[in-house]
Amino acid sequence: MTSDIxxxxxxxxxxxxxxxxxxxxxxxxxxxxxxxxFQPKPGGPAxxxxxxxxxxxxxxxxxxxxxxxxxxxxxxxxxxxxxxxEGIGVYFTxxxxxxxxxxxxSATSIPRTCEVSDEASSIDPFLIxxxxxxxxxxxxxxxxxxxxxxxxxxxxxxxxxxAGWLMLAVTGETAAPVPVILSSEDGRTWNYEGxxxxxxxxxxxxxxxxxxxxxxxxxxEVDDLIYDVLLVTLERDGIDYSGYLVGxxxxxxxxxxxxxxRIDYGHDFVRPRSAQFxxxxxxEGDRNREAIVFGLLNxxxxxxxxxxxxxxxxxKWANALSLPRVVTLQGGILYQTPMPGLVNSVAxxxxxxxxxxxxxxxxxxxxxxxxxxxxxAEAARxxxxxxxxxxxxxMTGQPHTSAPAVAPLREDDSDSLTVxxxxxxxxxxxxxGQVAMASRVYFEEGFAGLDVTVEGDAEILRSWExxxxxx
Numbered sequence: 350m351t352s353d354i355x356x357x358x359x360x361x362x363x364x365x366x367x368x369x370x371x372x373x374x375x376x377x378x379x380x381x382x383x384x385x386x387f388q389p390k391p392g393g394p395a396x397x398x399x400x401x402x403x404x405x406x407x408x409x410x411x412x413x414x415x416x417x418x419x420x421x422x423x424x425x426x427x428x429x430x431x432x433x434x435e436g437i438g439v440y441f442t443x444x445x446x447x448x449x450x451x452x453x454x455s456a457t458s459i460p461r462t463c464e465v466s467d468e469a470s471s472i473d474p475f476l477i478x479x480x481x482x483x484x485x486x487x488x489x490x491x492x493x494x495x496x497x498x499x500x501x502x503x504x505x506x507x508x509x510x511x512a513g514w515l516m517l518a519v520t521g522e523t524a525a526p527v528p529v530i531l532s533s534e535d536g537r538t539w540n541y542e543g544x545x546x547x548x549x550x551x552x553x554x555x556x557x558x559x560x561x562x563x564x565x566x567x568x569x570e571v572d573d574l575i576y577d578v579l580l581v582t583l584e585r586d587g588i589d590y591s592g593y594l595v596g597x598x599x600x601x602x603x604x605x606x607x608x609x610x611r612i613d614y615g616h617d618f619v620r621p622r623s624a625q626f627x628x629x630x631x632x633e634g635d636r637n638r639e640a641i642v643f644g645l646l647n648x649x650x651x652x653x654x655x656x657x658x659x660x661x662x663x664x665k666w667a668n669a670l671s672l673p674r675v676v677t678l679q680g681g682i683l684y685q686t687p688m689p690g691l692v693n694s695v696a697x698x699x700x701x702x703x704x705x706x707x708x709x710x711x712x713x714x715x716x717x718x719x720x721x722x723x724x725x726a727e728a729a730r731x732x733x734x735x736x737x738x739x740x741x742x743x744m745t746g747q748p749h750t751s752a753p754a755v756a757p758l759r760e761d762d763s764d765s766l767t768v769x770x771x772x773x774x775x776x777x778x779x780x781x782g783q784v785a786m787a788s789r790v791y792f793e794e795g796f797a798g799l800d801v802t803v804e805g806d807a808e809i810l811r812s813w814e815x816x817x818x819x820x
Contacts, residue, residue, distance in 0.1 A: 354795040355660050357772030358698045358817075359407040359691075360646075361400055361670040363387040367655040368668040370561070371643045372397055373430025374624035377459045381406045381412040381624075381817060383643070384415060384430055385670065389470075391655050394424040399473065401463055406641075406673045407694035412463050413473045415453060421445050427494045427620075428562060431514075431536070432627040437462065438536060438766050439476060440516075442493040449493040451483035451518065453537065459627065483539050488696045489520040489529055493568075496563045497563065498625075500532060504599055507566075507575040517545070517564050528562050537698045543601045551594060552608025564598070567678040568637045575677060579603060580612065580621045582650075589619040589650035595681050599800045607681040608768050615740055615777070615786035616755030617648040618671055619718050640676045641688070646774055646787055659791065660773070671787055672769065672776055686780035687767065698817035701771040704799055704803065706812040708764040710735040715807030718768050720775065723794025731777055732759075733785075758782045770796050 352455045356362055361371075366389040375382040381402035388395050397416040400409040402637070416425050416439070428441035436457040443452045454476050456462050461475040482493045495518045499511035514533045519526040545562075553559075565579040579594045595607040612621060624641040628713040646669050647653055658667040674685040708716050712735055720729040732739040741753040762780040767778045770790075777786040803809060 353664055354700070355773040355791055356664065356666065357669050357701075357774050358692055359701055359771050360672060360774055361385060361409055361643075362373065362668070363398060363666055364411055365389065365665045366667075367391055367661065368645070368666075368670065369395055370427055370620045370645050371622040371670050372428055372441070373439065374622055374643055375430050375432060375459070375627065376624055376630050376641070376642070377627045378630050379403075382430070382437075382459070382462075383409065383670070384532065386425070386427060387405075391661065391667075394418045394422075394423055397439075399462065399596045405694065406688060407689050407691065411465065413466050413471045415439065415462065415473045415476045416441060417470075418470050419478070427497055429497045429563075429622075429625075429772055431497050431499075433536070433624055434628070435459070437476075438497075442484070442495070443481070448485075449491045450481050450485070451492045451495045451516075453479040453482045455479055469690070476809040479537070482537060483516070483518070483531060483541075486541060488541055488543070488578075491522075492518050492529075494519050494561055497536070498564055498566070502663050515564075516560050519560070519562065525558055537588050543603055545603060545787050547603050547605055549596065549605030550608050551605055554609075558585075560584060561620045563622060565640050565642075566637050567640060567676070569681065571680040576606065576681075578604065578640075578678065578683070579756035580623070580642075581609070582619050582621075584650055587649065587652040589648050590622055591619045591644065593683060595678070610682070611756070612642075612683060613644065613753050613785050613787055614738070615648075615775075616742065616751055616788040617646045617738075618644045618785070618787040619648055619650065620645045622625075623676075624673075638677070642674045642676050642685070644671045644787070646671055646789055669772075669774055671774075672771075674785065675782075677782075682683045682783070685686075685785045686778055686782040687769065687776075691769070692813070692815050695769070695771075695815045695817060698771070700795065700817045701769070702796060702799065702814075702816050703767065703769045704801070704814045705767040705814065706765065706801065707810045708733065708766060709808040710764040711806050711809060712736070713762075714807035715803070716766060716807050716809065717802050717804070719802070720768075720770060720790070720792070721797045721799050721800070725797070728792050728796075729775055729788070729790045731766070731768055733764065733779060735764065736760055738777070738784050738786065740775070740777060740788055742775075742788055754786055754788060756786060758784055768799065770799070772796075
């Protein structure tokens, strides 16, 4: 069988080429826009693709690419997307050889960026480049990876609302990136404020080990205060780990309330991005109550060789983005759950599958979900033991064979488990979203089914299972 069975249906993938990272996510009155960085050919220059989800973030339609290298540019890399009235602003990294700077492109009408041309390499004509907005200066050089969010009208009163813009970016050498803060009144002229510094215990060996930093704001459901949540990816021994710090950013100082915590304990969720919303999309009272986050499903990071992916060899694509996650802040901890509508989308798919169970798992007992492939072999296993969640994927010699992924669980939460299988992706959510895990699993001859077993005094109180209609 071909590797088409490995291409997920509900996740974003590049139609052809290597998907590098989510670049920006925007919800415009219910229509989802995902911009992503990808390479049409391995080793070639990167550009930005665009897909939309008119009926939700599980059914994606390809649009024309929005950005490709121009003039002396050799590549385009990470950035972010913001709403500008009825339009859209796209901040991106422009690479010229070894140098980089931050540029802006914009469109006055978001729906006009959804054109589909007959020519696969066509570039959307309605997203107009505005030029460089941040370049080398005396204090820093090689600005890249911009994350742009609305600034605060008054920093000491977050209930007063937003005014202007804040940018988190990185500068300096690739091996030792330095996070920095910039500000702007209009999103065009940017003031360099200085390096990001921390007060309190970050839980990190070095703040300069961060890559792809992003920032989002969430109101904690426990104390009702609005916090900044700093999303970062760490590169260690050829493996990427993504997590978050909770605190408050004032000027260039991030005062830490909770140090680095893994956002996902699986093998492959990295470089998370949070969605932005156009004015009027969210009721005003819902702002900061929750966030929608996507990530890249490839834990190898820059050390990965996409030419070795079986999907690239057989079907000319590599990598996928995660399912969207609803993220809330509760007592300084991020809880992540699947987006509403996922089960219906699984039901209308051809091969996706989901299982959810409400359980009672006392100490010493386990609930195990075994995933089998088309040959009848066990390809992966998820074990909930009450205080630990484990995902194993090494039973059938996966191409990315690795040690089991293990996450701690607090015993004060209810025991629950949701498993979603879609092509070569497996995503797991435990105990109401306290822990999430995402890993790639190549199911030989496709995913065939799952089997749930209990040991000790564990009980499955209720469960729901949904299969794609091709089964």
